[in-house]
Amino acid sequence: DGGITQSPKYLFRKEGQNVTLSCEQNLNHDAMYWYRQDPGQGLRLIYYSQIVNDFQKGDIAEGYSVSREKKESFPLTVTSAQKNPTAFYLCASSMGVLAGYNEQFFGPGTRLTVL
Amino acid sequence: RKEVEQDPGPFNVPEGATVAFNCTYSNSASQSFFWYRQDCRKEPKLLMSVYSSGNEDGRFTAQLNRASQYISLLIRDSKLSDSATYLCVVNLSLGDMRFGAGTRLTVKP
Numbered sequence: 038d039g040g041i042t043q044s045p046k047y048l049f050r051k052e053g054q055n056v057t058l059s060c061e062q063n064l065n066h067d068a069m070y071w072y073r074q075d076p077g078q079g080l081r082l083i084y085y086s087q088i089v090n091d092f093q094k095g096d097i098a099e100g101y102s103v104s105r106e107k108k109e110s111f112p113l114t115v116t117s118a119q120k121n122p123t124a125f126y127l128c129a130s131s132m133g134v135l136a137g138y139n140e141q142f143f144g145p146g147t148r149l150t151v152l
Numbered sequence: 153r154k155e156v157e158q159d160p161g162p163f164n165v166p167e168g169a170t171v172a173f174n175c176t177y178s179n180s181a182s183q184s185f186f187w188y189r190q191d192c193r194k195e196p197k198l199l200m201s202v203y204s205s206g207n208e209d210g211r212f213t214a215q216l217n218r219a220s221q222y223i224s225l226l227i228r229d230s231k232l233s234d235s236a237t238y239l240c241v242v243n244l245s246l247g248d249m250r251f252g253a254g255t256r257l258t259v260k261p
Contacts, residue, residue, distance in 0.1 A: 068247055079156070079239070079251040080196070087247055127195055134246050140186055141249060143195040 040064065041144035043128050048149045050115070050122070058113045058147045060128030067133030069111035070141060073097060074125045086111055087134050115149065123151045155179060158240050158252035166260055169230045173255045175240030176222045184243040185216055187225050189236045190254065196239055199225075230259045 041062040050056045062069065068087050072080040082095030086105040100119025105111055111130075115122045125148050129141040158175045165171050177185075185202035200207065202214040202223050213226040223242075227234055240252035 070247075070249075072251075077160075077253065079253040082249070085247050093247075125193075131247075139184075140198050140201060142198065146195050148193075 041128060041130055041142060043126075043144035043147050045147060046145065048147055050149065050151050052151055053117045055114055055116050056149065058115065058126055058128075058149070060111045060113065060144055061109055062111075062128075062130045062144075063109060064130055064142065065108075066130035066142075067108070068131045069105065070129040070131075071095075071101070071103065071111070071113045072127045072129065074127060074146075080127060083113065122149055124149060154252075155244070155250045156240055156242050156252040158238075158255045160253060160255060162256040162258055164258045164260060165230055167230055167232060169259075170226065170228045171230060171257065172227075173225045173238055173240075173257075174222055175224070175252055176220075177240075177242045177250070178221070179242070179244050180218075180221060182221075182242045182244055185214075185223050186241040186243075187212075187214055187223075188239040188241055188251075190239055191236050196251075199238070227257075230257075232259050232261065235259045 044059045070085040071083040074080050084103045086092035102114045127146045128144040131141045132139050155178050187199040188196040189199045190196040202216045206215045211228045215224045235258050237254040237256045239254045242250045
């Protein structure tokens with residue numbers, strides 16, 4: 038089955054630790070995205086990538102880093118510099134620039150809690 | 153002004169009711185529009201795209217009014233399974249999607 042997978046589903050971290058959230062897709066999509074969702078709020082864009090080896094900051098990139106070494110994978114690292122990292126993290130993908138303004142499809146998300 | 157605004161609700165309706173949600177957006181250059189559904193503690197899932205001419209999918213109808221910069225979602229004959237949060241999504245430019253905070257719907261027996 039084609040889709041987007043994220044792991045782990047739940048993640049607990051101590052303050053001061055970096056953690057990496059995994060996102061993999063087998064939809065052959067060019068574009069991938071990371072969002073953060075806090076209770077009662079809309080999704081906010083952290084980083085996005087339209088093509089392998091290229092990515093851009095979203096609205097709230099501070100304290101996060103990404104890489105896009107493979108088309109299928111777009112891991113997100115939450116660094117100790119992120120002041121309030123407890124949130125629901127969602128990865129998405131879409132067909133990309135050449136396909137126009139197209140819809141995004143989401144993975145199941147990772148709930149990160151900082152202890 | 154927020155880029156995408158929705159009435160947060162909650163909307164509490166009985167089964168079989170018709171319910172409508174509106175969403176306004178601030179950027180007149182917005183290119184495409186979507187409604188997503190999000191169940192509690194789950195990921196958003198695409199419900200339907202919104203086309204300029206309006207579109208219908210079963211009990212769901214979406215409308216776009218570019219002049220007034222709003223989109224709407226109408227749900228007819230509500231089912232218990234329609235209970236969820238409905239997210240209005242606006243595509244400002246390639247890759248730049250803006251999400252509303254969502255409207256919560258509860259359908260009661």
